[in-house]
Amino acid sequence: MTEVLPRLRRVLRDDLDQGQRAALASWFSFTTTFAAVRAVTYSIRAGNGPFRNISAGGEHLHHYLWGIAMLAGVGGVAVHGEEKHRDHPVVALCYGGGLALIVDEFALLLDLKDVYWAKQGRLSVDIGIGGIAVAGSYFAALPVVRAMRERRAAERAELAEQAGSQQQAG
Numbered sequence: 001m002t003e004v005l006p007r008l009r010r011v012l013r014d015d016l017d018q019g020q021r022a023a024l025a026s027w028f029s030f031t032t033t034f035a036a037v038r039a040v041t042y043s044i045r046a047g048n049g050p051f052r053n054i055s056a057g058g059e060h061l062h063h064y065l066w067g068i069a070m071l072a073g074v075g076g077v078a079v080h081g082e083e084k085h086r087d088h089p090v091v092a093l094c095y096g097g098g099l100a101l102i103v104d105e106f107a108l109l110l111d112l113k114d115v116y117w118a119k120q121g122r123l124s125v126d127i128g129i130g131g132i133a134v135a136g137s138y139f140a141a142l143p144v145v146r147a148m149r150e151r152r153a154a155e156r157a158e159l160a161e162q163a164g165s166q167q168q169a170g
Contacts, residue, residue: 012024015146018087020142021089021092022087022089022091022092023092023135023138023139024139025089025092025093025096026092026093026095026096026099027096027132027135027136027139028093028096029092029093029094029095029096029097029100030096030097030099030100030103030128030131030132030135031096031100031132031136032097033096033097033100033101034100034103034104034128034132037063037100037101037104038104038125041063041104041116045117060114062105062108062114063101063104063105064101064102064104064105064108064109066098066101067097067098067099067100067101067102067104067105068098068102069098070094070095070097070098070101071095071098071099071102073094073098074091074094074095074098077091078091100128103124103127103128103131104124104125104128105124106123106124106127106128107120107121107122107123107124108121108124110123
């Protein structure tokens with residue numbers, strides 16, 4: 001079991017490029033944030049746990065506001081940040097987390113009514129789970145796509161070598 005983390009680090013470092021690592025971190029952050037926000041909102045609604053709604057001036061502050069702020073920060077880093085800051089894993093994590101906060105309340109933004117617990121609020125859940133499934137499928141397929149690309153390159157090299165051998169013989 002102690003070998004799993006070092007092996008995982010090597011795979012992430014050696015087998016994924018920077019863009020793939022950032023996409024994986026964003027997907028992981030989106031998935032965990034989406035699940036955590038759903039759990040927290042259910043506990044608030046049920047009156048269980050330490051969490052409560054946040055309000056300012058008597059107005060409920062929906063969590064999509066925090067998501068918008070996080071994406072604005074990520075956008076600022078993307079536009080004005082140095083490459084070492086844009087490539088930092090925290091940027092990808094903030095992007096995924098911020099996006100999850102927005103997607104979780106997508107139905108509210110679409111209808112401009114608080115439909116979070118109504119039947120229309122199910123749209124946010126469907127979009128979130130759909131996004132998780134699509135991105136997860138991409139990462140599951142990545143090794144297969146990479147192996148197919150490597151195999152095709154090896155076959156082309158073999159064909160080129162055979163063609164070179166035939167030219168020398170002829």
